[in-house]
């Protein structure tokens with residue numbers, strides 16, 4: 001059974017002038033253990049896809065379905081999707097003043113698993129995960145994302161990925177703003193998660209540099225609300241050399 005299946009997804013965004021169609025029929029199947037890289041020009045709808053799958057209320061699915069391990073999650077609320085096993089690492093993680101990282105992680109784990117994790121093993125697991133991501137121990141007591149550097153925010157997203165261990169993860173530009181060492185550390189975190197063999201990963205990125213560390217099963221080119229081309233790692237290298245022009249022209253003439 002495929003882990004994450006996106007079928008004919010059409011999505012409108014609510015704007016001040018009324019609904020605007022952003023996604024125009026996206027089809028994507030991610031089988032267990034696969035990593036799919038999604039690349040495309042600014043404004044083509046990649047984050048819209050991520051938010052629509054995660055259930056953001058601003059994005060209305062007007063047609064199509066999303067299933068996770070065979071379960072239709074299209075109509076579910078955000079928290080129901082998270083409990084069903086979906087995770088979104090956000091492009092711009094939000095600050096939650098007054099809520100500590102430790103409290104946030106434990107509350108999220110409890111909500112998703114339906115029971116609180118055992119204190120001693122959980123504390124160790126959190127400490128080890130933060131250490132692996134080279135985040136200081138004191139990080140646990142800081143407010144979520146408040147005052148975090150760009151790279152710390154992204155590493156915190158990966159800490160959540162590892163600790164919550166969802167069935168499917170959408171990583172929206174998790175590589176942006178990372179220094180060279182942090183890029184490697186974050187990639188190792190994603191690879192460790194994926195190495196379980198039955199997880200699905202969608203990696204939205206603008207740069208091939210992360211694909212040096214994370215081997216994608218497939219690369220997809222996303223233009224004007226649709227996937228317009230698919231291939232292996234070499235497709236990302238071609239894009240780096242040639243840009244999106246050819247695909248934008250083809251999409252405009254279709």
Ligand SMILES: Nc1ncnc2c1ncn2[C@@H]1O[C@H](COP(=O)(O)OP(=O)(O)OP(=O)(O)O)[C@@H](O)[C@H]1O
Nearest residue numbers: 013014015020022041042043044045046047048049
């Ligand atoms: N409130 C809004 N009103 C009008 N258009 C909007 C609104 N919110 C988003 N959009 C448009 O939706 C389109 C898709 O945006 P989205 O963030 O999904 O693209 P993206 O491919 O993730 O871009 P990037 O690579 O720059 O992050 C863009 O053209 C954007 O301007």
